[in-house]
Structures are given as C-alpha cells and as structure tokens.
Amino acid sequence: MESVAEFRERARQWLESQASYRTADTTTQRWGEGEFSVTVFHDVSDAEEIEHVGKYKAWHHTKVAAGFGAIAIDPAWGGLGLTKAHDAAFKEVEAQFDVPRDHEIISVTSKLIAPTIEEFGDEAQREMWCRRFFQLDEFCCQLFSEPGAGSDLAGLSCRAVRDGDEWVIDGQKVWTSTARISQYGFAICRTDVDVAKHAGMTAFLIPLDAPGVEVRPIQQMSGGASFNEVFMSGVRISDEMRVGEVGMGWKVALTVLGHERSSSGGSSRGGGYDELVMLARHVGRTDDPQIRQDLARSYTMRRVREWVRAGAAARAKATGSSGPGGSITKLMWTIEMAHTSAVASRLLGASLTADTGEWGTFAWNEHVLGAPGYRIAGGSDEIQRNIVGERVLGLPGEPRVDRDVSFAELARQQRGG
Ligand SMILES: Cc1cc2nc3c(=O)[nH]c(=O)nc-3n(C[C@H](O)[C@H](O)[C@H](O)COP(=O)(O)OP(=O)(O)OC[C@H]3O[C@@H](n4cnc5c(N)ncnc54)[C@H](O)[C@@H]3O)c2cc1C
Numbered sequence: 001m002e003s004v005a006e007f008r009e010r011a012r013q014w015l016e017s018q019a020s021y022r023t024a025d026t027t028t029q030r031w032g033e034g035e036f037s038v039t040v041f042h043d044v045s046d047a048e049e050i051e052h053v054g055k056y057k058a059w060h061h062t063k064v065a066a067g068f069g070a071i072a073i074d075p076a077w078g079g080l081g082l083t084k085a086h087d088a089a090f091k092e093v094e095a096q097f098d099v100p101r102d103h104e105i106i107s108v109t110s111k112l113i114a115p116t117i118e119e120f121g122d123e124a125q126r127e128m129w130c131r132r133f134f135q136l137d138e139f140c141c142q143l144f145s146e147p148g149a150g151s152d153l154a155g156l157s158c159r160a161v162r163d164g165d166e167w168v169i170d171g172q173k174v175w176t177s178t179a180r181i182s183q184y185g186f187a188i189c190r191t192d193v194d195v196a197k198h199a200g201m202t203a204f205l206i207p208l209d210a211p212g213v214e215v216r217p218i219q220q221m222s223g224g225a226s227f228n229e230v231f232m233s234g235v236r237i238s239d240e241m242r243v244g245e246v247g248m249g250w251k252v253a254l255t256v257l258g259h260e261r262s263s264s265g266g267s268s269r270g271g272g273y274d275e276l277v278m279l280a281r282h283v284g285r286t287d288d289p290q291i292r293q294d295l296a297r298s299y300t301m302r303r304v305r306e307w308v309r310a311g312a313a314a315r316a317k318a319t320g321s322s323g324p325g326g327s328i329t330k331l332m333w334t335i336e337m338a339h340t341s342a343v344a345s346r347l348l349g350a351s352l353t354a355d356t357g358e359w360g361t362f363a364w365n366e367h368v369l370g371a372p373g374y375r376i377a378g379g380s381d382e383i384q385r386n387i388v389g390e391r392v393l394g395l396p397g398e399p400r401v402d403r404d405v406s407f408a409e410l411a412r413q414q415r416g417g
Contacts, residue, residue, distance in 0.1 A: 001082065001083075002082075002086075004083075004085045004086055004089050007082070007086050007089060007090070008089040008090070008092075008093055011068055011089070011090045011093050011094070012093050014066060014068060015093060015094060015096075015097050015099075018062070018097075018099070019097040019098050019099045020097070020098050021096055021097060021098070022095075022096055022097055022098045029278065031278060031281070031282045031359070031360060032359045032360070036275075036359060036360045036363050037271075037363060037366075038270050038271035038275055038340075038344075038363060038364055038366065038367040039222075039270065039363070039366040039367065039370060040222065040269055040270040040337070040366065040367055040369075040370025040371050040373065040374065041220055041222050041223075041224055041226050041366075041370045041373060042224055042226070043222065043223030043224035043366070044224060046180055046181065049103075049180075049181055050181055052100070052101075052103060053103050053105055053106075053139070053181060055100040056100040056101070056102065056103055056106060056136075057136050058100075059099055059100045060106075060135070060136050061135070061136075064078060064135060067080065068090060069135075070110075070134050070135060071086050071087040071090055072084045072086065072087040073134050074118070074130075076126075076130070077114075077118070077126075077130040077131045077134045077135070078131050078134065078135050079134060084313055084317070104177055104178055104226070105139050105141070105177075105178040105181060105182060106136060107263050108139075108140065108141060108142055108177065108178065109133050109136060109138075109139045109140045109182075110133055110134050110136060111259055111263045112142065112256050112259045112260050112263070113133055113140045113142070113186045113256065114129070114130055114133035114134045115255075115259055116186070116243070116252060116255050116256050116259065117129045117130055117133065117205075117243055118130050119255060120203070120243050120244035120248070120251075120252050120255070121243050121244075124240070125240070125243065129205070138183045138184065139178070139181065139182040139183055139184070140182055140183070140184040140185065140186055140205070141176050141177060141178045141179045141182040141184075141185050141186070141208075142176065142177070142185070142186055142256065142260075143158075143173040143176055143179075143185040143186060143187035143188070143206065143230060144156070144173070144187075144188055144253060144256075145173060145174050145175045145176075146158060146171065146172060146173055146174055147172060147174050150175075150380075151379070151380060151382075151383050153188070153253060153257075154197045154198045154201070154250060155197060155410075156171075156188060156189075156190060156201065157171060157190055157411075158170070158171025158172065158173060158187065158188075158189045158190060158232065159171055159189060159190050159191075160189035160190065160191050160202060160204060161191075162191070162239075163236075165238060165239050166236050166237065166238055166239065167189075167191075167204065167236070167237050167238075167239065167241075167242065168234055168235070168236055169187070169189060169204070169206065169212075169232045169234075169235040169236075169237065170232060170233055170234060170235070171189065171232055172229065172230070172231050172232070173185075173187065173229070173230040173232075174218075174228075174229050174230075175218070175227050175228075175377075176215075176227055176228045176229070176230045177226055177227045177228075177377075178226065178227075179208065179215045179227070179228040179230050180215055180217065180228060182208060183207065183208060183209070184205050184206060184207055184208060185205075185206045185208055185230065186203065186204075186205055186206075186243075186256065187203070187204050187205075187206050188201050188202070188203055188204075188249045188250075188252070188253045189201065189202060189203075189204060189249070190407065191246055191247065191249070192246075192247060192407075193406065193407045193408040193411070194406050194407075194408055195247070195406055195407070196402075196403060196404055196405060196406060196407070197402065197405075197406075197407045197410060198250045198403070199247055199250070200247060200406075200407050201247070201249030201250050201253070202242060202244070202245075202246050202247060202248065202249040203242070203243040203244050203248070203249045203252040203253070204237060204241050204242050204243065205237075205241045205243060206232070206235065206237055206241065207237070207241075208230075210235050210236070210237065211234075211235070211236075212232055212233045212234045212235035212236070213230065213231070213232055213235055214230070214231040214232075214233075215228050215229070215230050215231075216228060216229045216230075216231070220369075220370075220373070221369050222366055222369035222370040222373075223366070223369075257378065257379060258326055259326075260326075260378040260379075261326030261327055261329070261330040261378060261379065261384070262312070262313075262316070262325070262326035262329070264326075264330050264333060264374070264377075264378055265305070265309055265312075265326055265328070265329025265330045265332065265333050266309055266329065266333075267333055269374075270337055270340065270367050270370065270371060271340065271367065272298060272302055272336060272337075272340050273295065273298040273299045273302050273340075275340075275344075276294075276295060276298055276340060276343050276344060276347070277295060278360070279344065279347050279348070279360065279361075279364075280295060280347055282360065283347050283348070285347060290346075291343070291346070291347065294339075294342075294343040294346070295343070297339060298336070298339060298340060298343060301332065301335070301336040301339060302336065304332070305329055305332040305333060305336060308325075308328060308329055308332065309325075309329045311325070312325025312326065312328065312329060313325075323391070324387050324388055324391040324392050327379070327384040327387040327388050327391075328384075328388055328392070330378060330379070330384055331381055331384040331385065331388065333374070334371075334374050334375045334381055335381075337367075337371040337374060337375075338371060338372075338375070340367065340371070341364075341367055341368045341371045344364040344367060344368065345364075345368060348361055348364060352364055352365055352368065353365065386398060
C-alpha cells in the first residue's frame with residue numbers, strides 16, 4: 001500500500017492542478033482580507049443550501065474519478081480501501097485549497113448512515129445503498145429524536161406496524177437536521193410495545209417524498225433553520241426498507257450514534273485558536289496576561305483533542321470498536337467551542353452584539369449563538385459525561401428502574417394508570 005507521505009504528496013500535486021491555494025486560510029489570513037466566518041450553523045435559504053451541497057457533490061465525484069474520493073471506503077462501494085490516516089492526510093492538504101466546503105449532510109450520509117447499513121443491511125441493501133450513500137449520490141438524514149425522546153432515545157414512540165410486506169409508520173420526529181434537502185431519513189421506530197423499551201425498536205430507511213411525510217422547518221436563534229420537525233402519518237414502506245432484524249433497532253441506533261460522536265469530535269466547525277489570535281492582535285490585547293492564558297488554553301485544548309482523537313482512532317482500529325473514545329472527543333470539542341465563544345466575547349465586548357460593519361467582529365455573534373447547539377446535538381454534554389463516567393472511569397451506573405418493564409406498561413405508568 002502507498003505510504004501516507006507519498007499519498008499526501010501525490011494528493012497535493014493533483015489538488016494544485018485542480019484549484020488554487022485558499023487565500024482566506026486562517027494561517028495566512030490578514031485582518032480585513034477575504035471572507036471571515038466562524039459560523040457554527042449557516043443562515044442560508046434552502047436554494048443556497050442545495051446549491052452548496054450540489055457543488056460539494058460535484059467536487060466529490062471529481063475526486064472519486066481521480067482516485068482521491070472515498071479514500072478509506074471499501075472498494076466494493078467505489079472506495080479506495082486505504083486507511084483513515086490516508087483519508088486524514090488528504091483532508092489536511094485539501095483544507096489549504098479553494099474547493100467547496102464540507103456540509104453536515106455529507107458526514108451524516110457517508111459517515112453515519114452508510115457504514116451502519118454496511119454493518120446491518122443484508123446483501124441486497126448493501127448493494128442498493130452503500131455505494132449511493134458513500135458516493136453522495138443521494139442524501140440521508142437521521143430521524144431519531146422525538147418530542148418525548150432525546151437523551152432517553154429508547155423511550156421513542158413513533159410506531160411502525162407490519163401489514164403484509166409493508167410497514168405503516170405513524171409518529172413525529174424532531175430536530176432533524178437537513179431533512180429538507182435529504183432524499184431519505186434513517187428512522188428508529190417502535191415495532192413492539194409488549195417488550196422492554198430497548199428491545200421493541202427497529203430501523204428503517206424512509207423516502208422523504210413518500211405520501212404522509214411532512215417536513216416543517218424550525219427557526220434557530222442564530223438565524224437559519226437547519227433542522228426540522230418531521231411528521232409521518234400512515235406512511236407505507238416496503239419491508240425491504242427495514243435495516244437489521246425486527247427488534248434490533250437499539251443496537252443499530254447505538255452504532256449510528258457511535259459514528260456521530262467519533263466524527264464530530266474531529267470537527268473544526270466555527271473556528272478557534274487561529275481566529276482568536278487574529279482578533280486579539282487586532283484589538284491590541286496580546287499583552288494582556290488573562291488573554292494570553294485564554295489563548296494558551298485554546299491552543300492546548302485543540303492539540304490535546306487532536307491527540308486524544310488519534311489515540312481513540314488507533315484503539316478503534318485495533319479493537320474494531322470506537323468504544324467511549326468518541327464521547328471524550330465530542331465533549332472536548334464542545335468545551336473548546338464554549339471557551340472560544342467566551343474568549344471572543346471578552347475580546348469584543350459590545351461589538352459582539354452591535355453590528356458596526358467592521359470586518360471580523362460581529363461575525364462572532366454567529367459562533368456564540370450557534371455553539372451551544374452542539375452541546376446538545378448527538379448526545380448532550382451530560383450524557384457524554386455519563387458515558388465517560390460509567391465506561392471509562394468505572395463509576396456506578398445510573399439507576400435504570402425501567403429496564404425490564406414493557407413499553408406499554410411504562411406508558412400506562414406515565415399516564416398514571
Ligand atoms: C443542533 C442540533 C441538531 C440535531 N440534529 C438531530 C438530527 O439530525 N436527528 C435527530 O434525531 N436528532 C437531532 N438532534 C436532537 C438531539 O439528539 C437531542 O436534542 C438530544 O439528544 C437531547 O435530547 P432532548 O433535546 O430531548 O433533551 P432531553 O433529553 O430532554 O435533555 C434535557 C436536559 O437534561 C439533561 N439530561 C437528560 N438525561 C440526563 C441524564 N440521564 N443525566 C444527566 N443529564 C441528563 C440533558 O443533558 C439536557 O441538558 C439535534 C439537536 C441539536 C441541538
């Protein structure tokens with residue numbers, strides 16, 4: 001297999017033939033020059049979002065054709081079958097070039113849903129969906145959370161009832177990111193109410209243009225509406241859209257969530273140390289001892305997260321399981337984002353809340369308002385701490401008094417019956 005260093009060099013040469021170096025790169029960016037964005041959630045219209053995703057998709061297909069796309073993916077699904085280290089090396093070089101930027105829907109489709117179908121789907125489903133989702137031909141969002149089931153996902157009540165070769169789905173999902181621009185939703189539904197809640201769930205792929213599906217946007221405080229409510233009334237899907245055995249939905253869901261934690265822990269979304277240093281220089285605070293401490297902390301957090309993530313990836317490769325490593329890096333990322341928000345706020349004072357038109361100042365507002373979202377998405381900070389407490393530190397588990405009670409009985413108890 002080609003070494004990572006050789007692959008990186010070959011990738012750089014190819015990228016140089018395709019695009020120019022990014023002038024607005026933060027390592028070379030100068031105050032007032034180019035575009036400045038530390039946005040966590042983009043505030044764009046559906047049309048702009050579809051255009052952005054379309055450009056990324058076209059760029060992805062160019063990479064695939066040149067042998068630089070789907071790098072760590074199985075050749076059976078059009079990938080190169082190289083290692084995650086090759087993938088990371090390509091991404092590192094690619095980030096220096098002016099090419100279409102990644103989007104949340106890309107990682108949900110190709111890093112969360114596609115590998116889960118690869119693991120739980122039958123042969124026909126793998127043939128049908130893996131290539132499609134790994135290659136970003138179509139997109140899939142995650143239909144897990146409900147108004148009454150978030151952290152306690154196993155309490156979900158969206159029903160799927162079998163009717164011959166079909167399933168009929170009724171219920172509501174919420175906080176569904178990218179549902180308006182996805183063709184499919186990967187849903188966990190309740191298929192048996194007479195067994196304990198973790199045992200009565202099943203996973204399905206739902207075409208979002210099926211009759212009975214209604215997607216309604218939810219407005220965010222940072223602007224934009226990247227997530228949605230999804231209502232399903234009498235939605236009929238074939239049994240071929242069931243992923244995994246009936247009753248295995250909890251295991252499937254945990255696999256998706258494990259991939260989600262691992263991939264979000266590596267995010268650089270919303271900027272961080274480089275942008276803070278540039279801002280501190282501009283406002284003349286780099287001699288301030290408090291700010292110096294803040295910046296040192298920001299740099300340290302980023303570096304330690306990178307190392308912890310590399311360790312977790314190596315362990316996952318060796319053991320075949322991502323384990324609690326993803327929870328640690330996801331938590332480190334959200335703590336780092338909160339620190340970035342706090343330092344930017346200290347540096348900017350009132351300029352954070354009043355748009356004076358000055359370059360690189362009010363834009364931080366979108367970071368401060370967006371960052372808290374990721375303390376909740378993909379499992380809240382408290383839930384990640386529970387996982388680390390129980391599975392890394394070996395602390396006593398949370399009381400799980402409802403573990404052996406059937407879902408129907410729990411529902412009766414909740415109604416006070
Ligand atoms: C930006 C964003 C994007 C999202 N995208 C999607 C998506 O695409 N698809 C999807 O299905 N969902 C999505 N979600 C939903 C997300 O997964 C849930 O919001 C999350 O799991 C928390 O559930 P909840 O909102 O019901 O809060 P709750 O579970 O009601 O929690 C409320 C509070 O109680 C705390 N808490 C709950 N249980 C415990 C416990 N056992 N110990 C300690 N503290 C606890 C929580 O940490 C939180 O602070 C998204 C959310 C956000 C913010």
